[in-house]
Amino acid sequence: MPKTIRVATVQMDATPAPTIERLKRAEKLVSEAAYSGAQLVILPELFNIGYAYTDRNFESAEPIDGRTSAWIKASAARFNIHLAGTLLLLDGGEIYNTMLLFSPSGEMWRYDKNYPWAWERGYFRERRGITVAKTELGDLGMMICWDIGHPKLWKQYAGKTDMMVIASCPPDGPNASYDFPQGEKIDFNDIGSAVSSLKDAGRQFFGEMVNQQAKWLGVPVVNSGASGWVKTHIPKASALLRTFALFAPHMLKLLPLASQLQMSCEMIPSCKVVDAGGHVLAERMPAEGEGFVITEVTLADAKSMPRKQQPKSPLKPMEYQLSLLNADVIVPTMMKSIYKNGLKKIKK
Secondary structure, eight states: OOEEEEEEEEEEEOSOOOHHHHHHHHHHHHHHHHHTTOSEEEOOTTTTTOOOOSTHHHHHOBOTTSHHHHHHHHHHHHHTSEEEEEEEEEETTEEEEEEEEEOTTOOEEEEEOSOOOGGGGGTOBOOOOOOEEEOSSOEEEEEEGGGGGOHHHHHHTTTTOSEEEEEOOOBOGGGOEEEOTTSOEEOGGGGOHHHHTTTTHHHHIIIIIHHHHHHHHTSOEEEOEEESEEEEEOTTHHHHHHHHHTTOGGGGGGGGGGGGOEEEEEBOOOEEEEOTTSOEEEEEOGGGOSEEEEEEEEEOSSOOOOOSOOOOOSSOHHHHHHHHIIIIIIHHHHHHHHHHHHHHHHHO
């Protein structure tokens, strides 16, 4: 017989704050969701520290038995729920963006983000592979944020899961304001038609693409999200400006100011629950601030392989390839030296 369970997905402000403060805020939201009947609660990506491109990320990396994982485990037991969220995990001398899912009894499942987005690669590395958490609620496939933009990763879960759980905190980079203290600004519209065509890409990835893949897999999807604004400096900004200059040569005049470049943007809507038919059952928009949505989802009584061809990205082919080239190759390649230098500092 099909099973119905009650799930909650949480939205938290992305602004960085001390871990102890953010855990208190998360506890309030988790407790409210649990008291509302949630059996599964998904916290946002990096819910314990917030989102920024800063060397403080290296100091925030924790071991597997650190404060944040202990809090998730204890909260799952205290509220008798399955609880998941991500943290920067220091493991074997490397840092990963790791989702930990705990059952009420303390059983743990781990998933590491496959695809760091753009500047994120300066603070943690990738690890390829999938995780299917075989819980008493059902078999849960796990992803983190930008992973959703990769159909091949979705395909690896085909026929293996009853539901997908995704922790996200996606900044709307294509619509960001790139500012210098002297008043100079960069907008994607200033960089040429190829780049400006990506301005709606993030919303399509976390909107229609997630819905399409849920329908194709034939399973519900629970995706957490973030509110507020990301305000952060841009690491290796001179390399970024040189890349922009390939499309807009006038960007070269800003190179002397590169070290002062700041990015400010809203968050892409991602906090939602989607049913197995690709329909949004509940969602919370970033403008609504911190909170959660809760709803029932139905899990099929048996797994089946998708019968139709996997849908492609809702973006035009050229826009999709340019998005992946920027987010998976160009910017991450620039960031690897920052990651290596950061590791050296925390190993001292």
